[in-house]
Amino acid sequence: xxxxxxxxxxxxxxxxxxxxxxxxxxxxxxxxxxxxxxxxxxxxxxxxxxxxxxxxxxxxxxxxxxxxxxxxxxxxxxxxxxxxxxxxxxxxxxxxxxxxxxxxxxxxxxxxxxxxxxxxxxxxxxxxxxxxxxxxxxxxxxxxxxxxxxxxxxxxxxxxxxxxxxxxxxxxxxxxxxxxxxxxxxxxxxxxxxxxxxxxxxxxxxxxxxxxxxxxxxxxxxxxxxxxxxxxxxxxxxxxxxxxxxxxxxxxxxxxxxxxxxxxxxxxxxxxxxxxxxxxxxxxxxxxxxxxxxxxxxxxxxxxxxxxxxxxxxxxxxxxxxxxxxxxxxxxxxxxxxxxxxxxxxxxxxxxxxxxxxxxxxxxxxxxxxxxxxxxxxxxxxxxxxxxxxxxxxxxxxxxxxxxxxxxxxxxxxxxxxxxxxxxxxxxxxxxxxxxxxxxxxxxxxxxxxxxxxxxxxxxxxxxxxxxxxxxxxxxxxxxxxxxxxxxxxxxxxxxxxxxxxxxxxxxxxxxxxxxxxxx
Numbered sequence: 001x002x003x004x005x006x007x008x009x010x011x012x013x014x015x016x017x018x019x020x021x022x023x024x025x026x027x028x029x030x031x032x033x034x035x036x037x038x039x040x041x042x043x044x045x046x047x048x049x050x051x052x053x054x055x056x057x058x059x060x061x062x063x064x065x066x067x068x069x070x071x072x073x074x075x076x077x078x079x080x081x082x083x084x085x086x087x088x089x090x091x092x093x094x095x096x097x098x099x100x101x102x103x104x105x106x107x108x109x110x111x112x113x114x115x116x117x118x119x120x121x122x123x124x125x126x127x128x129x130x131x132x133x134x135x136x137x138x139x140x141x142x143x144x145x146x147x148x149x150x151x152x153x154x155x156x157x158x159x160x161x162x163x164x165x166x167x168x169x170x171x172x173x174x175x176x177x178x179x180x181x182x183x184x185x186x187x188x189x190x191x192x193x194x195x196x197x198x199x200x201x202x203x204x205x206x207x208x209x210x211x212x213x214x215x216x217x218x219x220x221x222x223x224x225x226x227x228x229x230x231x232x233x234x235x236x237x238x239x240x241x242x243x244x245x246x247x248x249x250x251x252x253x254x255x256x257x258x259x260x261x262x263x264x265x266x267x268x269x270x271x272x273x274x275x276x277x278x279x280x281x282x283x284x285x286x287x288x289x290x291x292x293x294x295x296x297x298x299x300x301x302x303x304x305x306x307x308x309x310x311x312x313x314x315x316x317x318x319x320x321x322x323x324x325x326x327x328x329x330x331x332x333x334x335x336x337x338x339x340x341x342x343x344x345x346x347x348x349x350x351x352x353x354x355x356x357x358x359x360x361x362x363x364x365x366x367x368x369x370x371x372x373x374x375x376x377x378x379x380x381x382x383x384x385x386x387x388x389x390x391x392x393x394x395x396x397x398x399x400x401x402x403x404x405x406x407x408x409x410x411x412x413x414x415x416x417x418x419x420x421x422x423x424x425x426x427x428x429x430x431x432x433x434x435x436x437x438x439x440x441x442x443x444x445x446x447x448x449x450x451x452x453x454x455x456x457x458x459x460x461x462x463x464x465x466x467x468x469x470x471x472x473x474x475x476x477x478x479x480x481x482x483x484x485x486x487x488x489x490x491x492x493x494x495x496x497x498x499x500x501x502x503x504x505x506x507x508x509x510x511x512x513x514x515x516x517x518x519x520x
Contacts, residue, residue: 033073034064038084038108038129038139045165045258046267053139055086055127063127063141068148072120075113083107083131087452088143089325090125090309090472093118095493095518098452100130102494107131121455122147123309124283124327126161133170135502136289138163144283145309155281155331158272160355162284162322162344163260164291173254177412177503249478250409250445251348251377253290253503259353259369261344266367269341270355276337280357281305282330284344286322289502292378292446292475293344295320295328296352300340302330304382310455310470311389321347321378323448323475325500339364345371347378377446380461380477386469392457392486398433405441405449405476405499405509413507414443414499420508427497427513433489437497440482447476447504451487451513453495460484473500492517 407414
């Protein structure tokens, strides 16, 4: 743990504070760029070692922290044995710097580098691989762009990044879901690497297990391997699978071995030192591949002041839903001395992870990974209370797209408007348009829908108009839930729109938002 200053950022085991020791009153930025390295590492999870990925700077600090006014100038080096490409989730760069494996922006081969240079937007963001299933193996890291206003708040900043973890490899997990063998998954992936993307261009073909080109081929597969946990209704963890004919909600696709908070479980949680009666900003990132949580502040009262990096009018509470890929900035004021667990509780189960904020000398009680009460499914109860501090200007839409989210656990296949990636019809638009997208969920699972390259405003939930938050990822609840979003078409390019459950996306739940000025 590294303390920069009272105004500095503290991230416990992530040691994020050491990455950007910028004084709160600094008037100039002397750093001219960063080098990020993708590599493998060994991680101990509850006493057992596992090989995972890491995205870190040259000193080994994960992710990036940028000072106010600093450009995103990054050289990314691939020191793994596989191709990779990193997406700067929630940022709004030119589309060729977004980090998606289009034919125009292929993945980085091993032992190669790529540079990025754009003006970032401030807030709590993250980075992750968009290559195959690498995200499940922790090819992820925080991306924090600090704001001068936040520095003046005089609050200690703490980053909490969540992951779901399995000792079983991602290909085997996917094979269990689809009913295929891991070798069949790999064979299909290799064959489909030469399948046409929406542009009719070829996808990269080396070292890419679980490539997204397999999505359409998986449509209609039968059977699966009992990977789901935390279901509602009478379905068994080992054999009960939802379907479009089911009347129960499906929650967790995979029964994970552990849930991590800053790379650690509650058997040995991160203890973050805080000041007595301290003022704290929590930056919480759900970097899980397939798991959604309730953030539980316990004895502390908090105020959500930003979601997905975008400021909102404060919303008070002690427990908040956090979908896959979403972020929360929460302000808490500590009541004197003590130890204060900040927990992430898996929806539909009693499982949990988290960190502990502790004042000097405070005793820290042992926390069990299994809580006393079972959590309900996450929902949009917070969404309907949020209002953006900087909303879109009032304007009638020039274009409205409607998307039906569908699919099921058996066969394990997910689609948008009945189409599976890469066999999709792009959503076309023109620069300057105000675009609205209505997403209706006809499946039994919730879907965290993420749009690249834009910030959108949530303007309706389940048919009820709201003047909601600006976001990049929104939860569409199951069994006919709906969300309407609006955005300004001001960033020409090719932009994925997809479910951020990795296994839903990988089996087809993705489409493309394309500007008509982009020729493919």
